[in-house]
Amino acid sequence: xxxxxxxxxxxxxxxxxxxxxxxxxxxxxxxxxxxxxxxxxxxxxxxxxxxxxxxxxxxxxxxxxxxxxxxxxxxxxxxxxxxxxxxxxxxxxxxxxxxxxxxxxxxxxxxxxxxxxxxxxxxxxxxxxxxxxxxxxxxxxxxxxxxxxxxxxxxxxxxxxxxxxxxxxxxxxxxxxxxxxxxxxxxxxxxxxxxxxxxxxxxxxxxxxxxxxxxxxxxxxxxxxxxxxxxxxxxxxxxxxxxxxxxxxxxxxxxxxxxxxxxxxxxxxxxxxxxxxxxxxxxxxxxxxxxxxxxxxxxxxxxxxxxxxxxxxxxxxxxxxxxxx
Amino acid sequence: xxxxxxxxxxxxxxxxxxxxxxxxxxxxxxxxxxxxxxxxxxxxxxxxxxxxxxxxxxxxxxxxxxxxxxxxxxxxxxxxxxxxxxxxxxxxxxxxxxxxxxxxxxxxxxxxxxxxxxxxxxxxxxxxxxxxxxxxxxxxxxxxxxxxxxxxxxxxxxxxxxxxxxxxxxxxxxxxxxxxxxxxxxxxxxxxxxxxxxxxxxxxxxxxxxxxxxxxxxxxxxxxxxxxxxxxxxxxxxxxxxxxxxxxxxxxxxx
Amino acid sequence: xxxxxxxxxxxxxxxxxxxxxxxxxxxxxxxxxxxxxxxxxxxxxxxxxxxxxxxxxxxxxxxxxxxxxxxxxxxxxxxxxxxxxxxxxxxxxxxxxxxxxxxxxxxxxxxxxxxxxxxxxxxxxxxxxxxxxxxxxxxxxxxxxxxxxxxxxxxxxxxxxxxxxxxxxxxxxxxxxxxxxxxxxxxxxxxxxxxxxxxxxxxxxxxxxxxxxxxxxxxxxxxxxxxxxxxxxxxxxxxxxxxxxx
Numbered sequence: 001x002x003x004x005x006x007x008x009x010x011x012x013x014x015x016x017x018x019x020x021x022x023x024x025x026x027x028x029x030x031x032x033x034x035x036x037x038x039x040x041x042x043x044x045x046x047x048x049x050x051x052x053x054x055x056x057x058x059x060x061x062x063x064x065x066x067x068x069x070x071x072x073x074x075x076x077x078x079x080x081x082x083x084x085x086x087x088x089x090x091x092x093x094x095x096x097x098x099x100x101x102x103x104x105x106x107x108x109x110x111x112x113x114x115x116x117x118x119x120x121x122x123x124x125x126x127x128x129x130x131x132x133x134x135x136x137x138x139x140x141x142x143x144x145x146x147x148x149x150x151x152x153x154x155x156x157x158x159x160x161x162x163x164x165x166x167x168x169x170x171x172x173x174x175x176x177x178x179x180x181x182x183x184x185x186x187x188x189x190x191x192x193x194x195x196x197x198x199x200x201x202x203x204x205x206x207x208x209x210x211x212x213x214x215x216x217x218x219x220x221x222x223x224x225x226x227x228x229x230x231x232x233x234x235x236x237x238x239x240x241x242x243x244x245x246x247x248x249x250x251x252x253x254x255x256x257x258x259x260x261x262x263x264x265x266x267x268x269x270x271x272x273x274x275x276x277x278x279x280x281x282x283x284x285x286x287x288x289x290x291x292x293x294x295x296x297x298x299x300x301x302x303x304x305x306x307x308x309x310x311x312x313x314x315x316x317x318x319x320x321x322x323x324x325x
Numbered sequence: 326x327x328x329x330x331x332x333x334x335x336x337x338x339x340x341x342x343x344x345x346x347x348x349x350x351x352x353x354x355x356x357x358x359x360x361x362x363x364x365x366x367x368x369x370x371x372x373x374x375x376x377x378x379x380x381x382x383x384x385x386x387x388x389x390x391x392x393x394x395x396x397x398x399x400x401x402x403x404x405x406x407x408x409x410x411x412x413x414x415x416x417x418x419x420x421x422x423x424x425x426x427x428x429x430x431x432x433x434x435x436x437x438x439x440x441x442x443x444x445x446x447x448x449x450x451x452x453x454x455x456x457x458x459x460x461x462x463x464x465x466x467x468x469x470x471x472x473x474x475x476x477x478x479x480x481x482x483x484x485x486x487x488x489x490x491x492x493x494x495x496x497x498x499x500x501x502x503x504x505x506x507x508x509x510x511x512x513x514x515x516x517x518x519x520x521x522x523x524x525x526x527x528x529x530x531x532x533x534x535x536x537x538x539x540x541x542x543x544x545x546x547x548x549x550x551x552x553x554x555x556x557x558x559x560x561x562x563x564x565x566x567x568x569x570x571x572x573x574x575x576x577x578x579x580x
Numbered sequence: 581x582x583x584x585x586x587x588x589x590x591x592x593x594x595x596x597x598x599x600x601x602x603x604x605x606x607x608x609x610x611x612x613x614x615x616x617x618x619x620x621x622x623x624x625x626x627x628x629x630x631x632x633x634x635x636x637x638x639x640x641x642x643x644x645x646x647x648x649x650x651x652x653x654x655x656x657x658x659x660x661x662x663x664x665x666x667x668x669x670x671x672x673x674x675x676x677x678x679x680x681x682x683x684x685x686x687x688x689x690x691x692x693x694x695x696x697x698x699x700x701x702x703x704x705x706x707x708x709x710x711x712x713x714x715x716x717x718x719x720x721x722x723x724x725x726x727x728x729x730x731x732x733x734x735x736x737x738x739x740x741x742x743x744x745x746x747x748x749x750x751x752x753x754x755x756x757x758x759x760x761x762x763x764x765x766x767x768x769x770x771x772x773x774x775x776x777x778x779x780x781x782x783x784x785x786x787x788x789x790x791x792x793x794x795x796x797x798x799x800x801x802x803x804x805x806x807x808x809x810x811x812x813x814x815x816x817x818x819x820x821x822x823x824x825x826x
Contacts, residue, residue, distance in 0.1 A: 013580065050580075056413045058579040080415040090405035092335065094342035099335075106331040107414040151410065502640070504609065508647055527602050533612040534605040554605045561601040565594045572587060 001070060002031040003159050003190040009054055009064035011047075011214075024050050025214040027064065032159075032192050037185055039201040040194035042211035048194040049087060051211070052163050055192075056084055068159060080109050083152035087163040087194075089144055093137035097128060097147055100136060101154055108155035122150040127176060141168040149177060153184070160184065162193035166200055178204060233272045235264045236288040237279050244282035248275045261287065328416050329424045336428020337435075340394050346436055349390040353440040356382040361447045372453035373542055379444030380462050380538040387437050387470040388497060395429045395477030396489035403481075403579065412579070419571040422478060426567060429474050437467055461552055462541035468559040469535035473497065475566040476530070482574040500530040530562055626668055638673035641665060645679075649686065663687055663696060670703065680704030681717050694725045712742035716749050719756070729760025737769070747777060754786075758793055767793045 012023040025047045032038045042048050053059040055066050057073045071078045091100055101119045110118070123129045126146040131139075139147060145168045152160060165181075166174050174197070181191060181204055195201050201208055210218045232253065238260050245255070248264070251271040256263040266272050272289070279286055340346055360375045402408040411421050441463045445455055476496055480489040503526045510522035534555045540547045626637060645665045652659040666683030670676055680701060688697030698721060704714045719735030722728045736753035739745055754769030767790050774786035 053579065056409075058409065058412060060578060076415050076417060078415070079413060082413070084409070084413045086406055086409050090407050091410065092339055092402075092407055094339045095335065099338065103331055103335045104410060104414075107328060107411055107416055109415060111327075505640075505643060505647065509643070527599060531602060531605060531609050533609050536612060551608050554601070554608060558601040558605045561594070561598040565598045568591060568594050572591070 001034070002067070003034055003036075003069060004032040004055065004161075004192055005067040005070075006030050006051065006055065007064050007066070009051065009061045009066065011050055011054060011059060011061050023214065025054075025061075028211070028214065028216055029064075030209050030216055030219065032190055034190055035185065035188045036206045037181065037191040037193070037204050039205035039208035040192065040211065041198070041201060041208050042194075046211045047214040048211060049163055050214075052161060052194065055161060056082070080155070081158045083155065083157035083160045085145075085148045085152040085160075085162040085165055087167065089148040091136050091144065091147065091151075094135060096133050096135050097123065097139075097150075098132040100147065101132075101151055104151040105154050108157075110155055118154060118156075122154050125153070125180060126150045127173075142170055142173050145169055146173065146176075149180065153180070158189060160189060160191045160193070162191065164195055165193055166195055166197045174200065233266045233269055234288075234290050235266060235272070235275060235279070235286065237262055237264065238285045238287055240279060240284040241282050244278055244284060247278045247282075251275050329420045329427065332411065332416075332421055332424025333427035333431060336398065336425050337431045339398060340429055340432030341435065343394060343398075345393055345397075346390060346432060349386045350436055350439060353382050353386050353436075354443055357440070357443045357447050361451060372448065372451060375444070375448050375451055375453060376459060376542045377538070379440070379447065380459070380466070380541055383437055383440050383444070383463060384466045384469065384536075384538070386440070387433055387466055388473050390436060391429065391433050391470050391473045392477055392490050392493045392497075394432065395474055396481055396486040396493070398429065399425055399478065399481040400486045400489065406579070409579070418574050422482070422567060422570055422574055426474055426478050426563075429477070430471050433470050433474070434467055437463060437470065456541065456544055458537060458541040458544060458547055461547055462537040464552065465535040465537045465555055468555055469532055472530050472532070472535070472559050472562050472566075475563040475570075479566045479570040479573075482570045482577065496529060497532065499525075500532040503529045503531065504533065531558070534558060626672060634672045638669045638676055638679075641669045641672065642676070642679060645669065652690070659686070659691060662691065663693075663700070666700065670700075670707070674707035677704065677708055677711055677713060680708075680714055684717060684721065688721050688725050694721065697721055697725070710743060712739045712745035712749060715739035715742060716745075716752070719749075719752060723752070723756050723759075729756045730762070732756045733760055733762065733765070747773070747779075747782070750776075751782070751786075754789065758789070763793050763797050767797075 007029055009025055009028045010023065011025040012021040014021045028047070028051055030038070040048050040051070050059060054061050055068075055073070057076070057079075066073050068078045069081060073079075092103075095103070098119060101122070102115060105115045105118065119132070120129065123132055126149050128143065128146050128150065131143070136144065136147065145165070149162075149165065152162065165177055169177060178200060181193075184191060185204075191204075193204075207219055207221045209216050210220070240262050251266055251268075251274055253265045253267040255265075264275065266275050276286060276289070357375075357379055360378045363374075408421070412418060441460070444463075445459075448455055448459075473493060476493045477489055480492050484492070507522045507526045510518045534551075537547055537552075539545065626641075645662070648657065648662065648665060649659070651657050652662075662683070666679055666687075669679045670683070673679070680703070684697040684701045684704070687700055688694045698718065701714055701718050701721065704711070705718070708714055715735050716739035719732045719737075719739060722735060723732035726732075733753055733756045736749050736756060740747075740749035740753055742749075750769065750773050754766050754773060757763075757769055758766035770786040770789045770793070774783045774790065777783050777786065
């Protein structure tokens with residue numbers, strides 16, 4: 001059974017001063033299975049947050065429907081199994097973290113007994129154990145994000161819906177959130193989250209939905225991502241001579257020269273040994289050998305074509321030019 | 326019901342920790358203290374002035390605080406999406422409104438209680454008598470504030486804090502004048518005017534029934550049944566407004 | 581659909597509940613309305629709480645006063661609080677001349693408190709020293725209520741000399757002077773009216789009064805000891821600008 005099922009959802013908004021409506025979602029459909037982590041990827045304004053709000057019942061879809069654990073979301077009791085972290089969360093500034101978490105727990109149907117212990121536990125999980133008595137108005141952006149995650153996991157929900165969970169976090173915070181999500185996945189929880197941080201998504205997600213202009217344009221699974229890489233290997237070397245290049249030219253797909261270093265992409269794994277042998281023989285130094293798969297970024301950029309960068313800016317940003325052999 | 330209680334408690338905590346409530350309380354304290362300090366100047370009317378100013382301060386500051394705290398609190402939660410913390414959980418939306426209403430009323434009742442205590446203390450210090458009518462007047466002021474809170478909750482389900490405050494204060498003023506307009510229409514208006522004014526009269530809150538200040542100041546007779554009827558009226562008015570607020574809020578989208 | 585029906589039913593029931601509870605507090609509300617007049621605080625206090633909107637507060641009170649007077653005419657009250665109401669109104673808006681005129685008339689005529697009426701007008705005159713109407717009404721009250729023609733003449737005369745005064749003031753002054761036995765003064769006043777009025781009817785009326793008064797004087801003083809009236813009067817005149825038939 002799917003934990004979350006979004007079926008042909010469409011939504012349009014009417015402008016404040018006009019009667020013309022603007023359609024922001026066009027028949028969005030996807031589902032998330034038990035224990036799965038589904039990433040939701042898309043440029044700004046693609047409809048990620050709108051989709052999440054429809055899932056949570058904060059917006060009503062014009063068409064289609066959403067089911068959580070097989071129930072329509074109009075049945076609000078189903079929300080006791082859902083944890084939600086909003087994008088750029090804002091909580092009640094005059095409450096202490098303990099009061100806030102206690103309030104959230106009660107709202108999710110938790111009662112007296114186990115609640116204080118659970119509050120201590122989740123506060124420790126998100127690294128805020130010493131801050132329970134502090135009012136939220138004194139919290140930094142990163143701390144608010146952690147508090148947000150704490151309230152989302154407080155009632156141990158089966159489904160977590162996270163809107164940009166990594167925003168506002170420092171590198172340590174990001175690693176912490178990632179570890180929490182990995183732990184939750186290990187415990188069989190289902191997670192649906194949107195993010196802009198592609199490496200995190202790549203590491204965490206079983207599948208990623210790419211949304212553009214209110215349409216799901218592609219769903220990529222982790223296996224597919226690895227397969228699409230085709231087993232290419234990247235070899236980085238220093239001090240390669242022209243003779244060496246001539247010898248290995250037929251094995252490599254591309255080479256990129258940056259100063260003394262050269263990045264070589266070897267198309268098939270069986271040719272790697274030969275390439276390394278030739279480089280070593282020519283007295284060049286091998287710095288790194290790594291298998292290469294097609295990154296989510298490549299797919300994302302391919303699906304969501306970025307706007308052209310003006311010429312002036314491009315000249316400053318340009319990386320070493322790959323030389324196609 | 327525990328959820329309504331939790332929301333109310335949360336709102337109560339938020340409200341009493343806002344600077345506005347403290348400022349109102351300080352103002353009320355200054356008013357009351359000034360009557361005590363200035364009372365020797367009032368010659369024979371010392372006790373009357375203390376009660377007058379005390380009851381007026383309780384009513385005016387109660388209503389103003391209800392308008393300002395209520396309108397900003399609900400709207401800010403919606404605007405800054407703190408409301409998502411409740412609405413994305415298994416909580417029906419009407420419970421959110423009920424909780425907000427109860428929390429704001431509780432915060433203002435606390436403020437009124439403190440001010441009433443201060444008033445009682447100043448009257449007692451001025452060697453005046455604490456009459457039952459004074460407490461009845463404070464009770465009715467509390468009912469008045471509850472009605473105003475319901476008005477504030479109703480407006481804040483669909484409009485901004487400034488407009489909420491404006492509409493509520495207009496309703497407050499119109500509610501105080503509705504009887505005049507009605508009498509005027511009865512005596513001089515045409516039939517349409519009469520009907521329109523009659524409808525207005527019943528739609529606008531009849532805040533006059535919550536005013537027992539004259540009786541309290543002049544130690545006049547008041548009947549318990551009047552207090553009871555005023556309570557029933559306040560309950561009816563709040564129920565109607567909260568129900569209509571629920572109808573609006575249930576359909577509301579949070580984009 | 582079912583949910584909507586339930587909502588409509590609940591809404592109707594609640595509105596009905598509200599209507600009946602509003603009806604049940606109606607008596608209380610009307611009692612309060614009467615009390616509001618009874619316990620209207622002093623003008624000074626109302627002025628403070630009206631902040632910058634004193635005129636507006638005065639207007640609202642004026643509206644209530646008119647209603648209150650209307651109820652009196654219908655036999656619903658004794659007008660006992662009228663003085664207080666107009667007093668507060670004129671405290672709030674001391675230049676509200678019509679409130680003084682109306683108030684003093686009701687206080688003196690309907691309530692029969694002549695002295696209070698006069699005191700109220702005196703307050704008006706203090707606050708509006710250049711308003712001829714207030715002075716005129718002062719004379720009118722002395723004339724109608726107290727039958728004190730000398731005082732009435734004095735006020736009418738003062739009114740007639742104020743800027744913007746209607747010719748009626750001069751004519752009333754002349755008329756009550758005669759009534760009060762000040763025939764010479766009256767003749768002088770009528771002569772002034774005859775001289776300055778542009779209305780031929782008024783001039784005609786004035787001349788007839790002069791003739792009548794001279795006749796009366798001749799009858800009481802057959803030896804002709806009286807001096808020409810014009811020389812006896814010491815009241816300076818001001819041009820009559822009006823041409824009403826009075």
